[in-house]
Amino acid sequence: SAVISQKPSRDICQRGTSLTIQCQVDSQVTMMFWYRQQPGQSLTLIATANQGSEATYESGFVIDKFPISRPNLTFSTLTVSNMSPEDSSIYLCSVEGGSGGTGELFFGEGSRLTVL
Amino acid sequence: AQRVTQPEKLLSVFKGAPVELKCNYSYSGSPELFWYVQYSRQRLQLLLRHISRESIKGFTADLNKGETSFHLKKPFAQEEDSAMYYCALMAGGTSYGKLTFGQGTILTVHP
Numbered sequence: 566s567a568v569i570s571q572k573p574s575r576d577i578c579q580r581g582t583s584l585t586i587q588c589q590v591d592s593q594v595t596m597m598f599w600y601r602q603q604p605g606q607s608l609t610l611i612a613t614a615n616q617g618s619e620a621t622y623e624s625g626f627v628i629d630k631f632p633i634s635r636p637n638l639t640f641s642t643l644t645v646s647n648m649s650p651e652d653s654s655i656y657l658c659s660v661e662g663g664s665g666g667t668g669e670l671f672f673g674e675g676s677r678l679t680v681l
Numbered sequence: 682a683q684r685v686t687q688p689e690k691l692l693s694v695f696k697g698a699p700v701e702l703k704c705n706y707s708y709s710g711s712p713e714l715f716w717y718v719q720y721s722r723q724r725l726q727l728l729l730r731h732i733s734r735e736s737i738k739g740f741t742a743d744l745n746k747g748e749t750s751f752h753l754k755k756p757f758a759q760e761e762d763s764a765m766y767y768c769a770l771m772a773g774g775t776s777y778g779k780l781t782f783g784q785g786t787i788l789t790v791h792p
């Protein structure tokens with residue numbers, strides 16, 4: 566298993582500003598995943614963060630809007646840039662158990678962002 | 682592209698009654714299916730996966746490829762089963778960490 570800590574747990578932000586979410590894992594992992602859960606919606610994968618290379622973004626998500634850093638094997642950040650009310654969501658960091666490809670994801674507690 | 686559908690947003694049952702949470706999927710290949718659960722004030726966690734064919738907390742789920750379904754069942758619901766349940770699909774191949782989730786079903790078990 567993996568223990569994942571996210572900061573901040575929640576925040577209220579003004580339109581047009583940016584916020585960086587931090588994710589810390591208690592063990593070294595190759596890939597970290599960022600998901601978004603909009604109000605009343607399901608979880609959607611934003612991007613995969615690999616250490617030592619650029620993040621891989623899913624369709625509908627771009628680096629300019631959601632820049633990601635992955636400086637080492639236990640840490641990643643997701644920035645939500647130039648926020649609008651539509652960005653109000655829970656952002657979740659996750660890692661996969663085992664050697665990968667298991668589908669067993671461990672999640673952080675999430676960062677609930679409200680954009681006014 | 683794959684899709685997961687959970688037709689019920691809310692499901693209420695009484696303690697001791699059977700419960701079935703429905704999940705249907707669309708995917709052209711051979712999927713791996715999962716059920717995740719989020720209890721109140723806890724983080725999202727894996728409940729079970731079809732490939733393991735296991736029963737967790739009395740819950741079972743059978744993959745029916747003909748009906749493209751992966752319904753979650755429990756013969757006798759308990760109050761502590763009240764939670765949000767998500768069905769999820771992982772496409773075949775190297776889809777590391779890439780899960781497609783359904784919209785979730787909130788299960789409430791009344792005493």
